[in-house]
Amino acid sequence: MDREAAPGGDALSELVAVMDRLRSPGGCPWDAQQTHLSLVPYLLEEAAELAEAIEDDDRAGLREELGDVLLQVVFHARLAQEHPDDPFDVQGVAADLVAKLVRRHPHVFADASAAADEEGQHAAWDRLKRAEKDRASAFDGVPRGLGALARAQKLVARAERSGAVGDVPREDGDGLGERLFALVLEARRSGLDAEGELRRVTAAWEARQRAAGV
Structure with a gap:
């Protein structure tokens, strides 16, 4: 065939x-x-x-x-x-995933009027996940192994959907870390992916440097 x-x-x-x-x-x-x-x-x-x-x-x-x-x-x-x-196989993985997708999309599979807009759907997803996993914080489950920029962006998104985004952290004045975090907040409020934007600009810079013989 x-x-x-x-x-x-x-x-x-x-x-x-x-x-x-x-x-x-x-x-x-x-x-x-x-x-x-x-x-x-x-x-x-x-x-x-x-x-x-x-x-x-x-x-x-x-x-x-x-x-x-x-x-x-x-x-x-x-x-x-x-x-x-505690053995399991790929069929078990797929079955768990199907059940999770159905459970976390009640606006599709159950209540069509729930979480009508995209941001509401994200918030509902976070709420359902937090209840399922008995998490104490909206930040639980964000991998520590993520790069610093990607992790900051993920935490800001979680906080925003919980209605709890604060100001840029201030420790020792307006340092580099604070300025980077402020850019993450700016990207989120502008609907941009900070990690993706940095990769895009870095790739363009790399291409120019390679063309110059670096």
Whole structure:
């Protein structure tokens, strides 16, 4: 059958089977040695490469990098099957995701009048997530491993949706950190992605420097 015409489930099932073969005895020695922790650098790298393909409007790259990110999901799910006490597989991951998406979109799957505008939908999502995970703060769950700019932007967005954005923090005068944080607030209020804007300008600067022979 033509792979392009095959239903998505067939190719996904084949991917799971290939990953199982690679991980099983007689498969790939490198794959057999990996752990969730050892794969973290690859996950971060693949996510960065996917973002780059999107920003470069690279359709072929987008397709390839989506596959590489999907591989990370399937690989981690395959490792999870081997846990002695709490195993799960990619079907369980998908089932949990389906349930979460339905639960967190009541305006689509239940009450069509709820959270009519986009900002209201974001606020409702945060509220439902906080209740589900029994979080004490709207800031809980923002990864500490995010870059400083991206994390500041995420925290500001959470605070804004909670109606609690304060002033720029002041510690030792108008230092560099305070000015950077003020720019994050400015970007948020202007509807801009500060992280994306910085990547865009950096890429343009890099291109000019390369053209100049740097």
